[in-house]
Amino acid sequence: MHTQIYVLRFPKDTSDRPFVYRLVKDYDLEFNILKADILLQREGMMILEIKGAKESVKAGLDYLRGYGVSAQRLASRIRRDESKCFQCGACTGVCPSGALSISRPQMTVLFDAERCTGCNLCVPICPVRAMEISLDRDMALAEDLA
Ligand code: SF4
Ligand code: SF4
Incomplete structure (x- = not known):
């Protein structure tokens, strides 16, 4: 499962299109809306966490781009909540960069x-x-982009 965060920018003539619905229905993607600023007949912006098979994410983004929607990936920063970690080691088996050992x-x-490369593989594990x-940093970047 591939998880990434994207900033999507919608041209004003697409604000009434059911893009998110289509991403779920046609591309089998899961999503989490982190921020949205969309008004009818105005350019819109949405920060979306998208989960799915890598090919499906790519196909879904190609579908959006076909309507003039720009999609920019945000690099995410990973942190560990030390108060929750009980040292089970499960995450070390998926970390490709050796950041977890x-x-x-x-x-x-x-x-x-x-x-850490921010691949997010350890998050669902x-x-x-x-x-x-x-x-924090992503939201600040998104504000700059807005
Ligand atoms: S999977 Fe990793 S971060 Fe989570 S509790 Fe186990 S050792 Fe800690
Ligand atoms: S799996 Fe490793 S490289 Fe990927 S986000 Fe987690 S700690 Fe970072």
């Missing part, structure tokens, strides 16, 4: 934010949702 012999799970997507 097990320190032996103590068997503690280390998180090196400098090595963690049983207690200790790995979180930090939106």
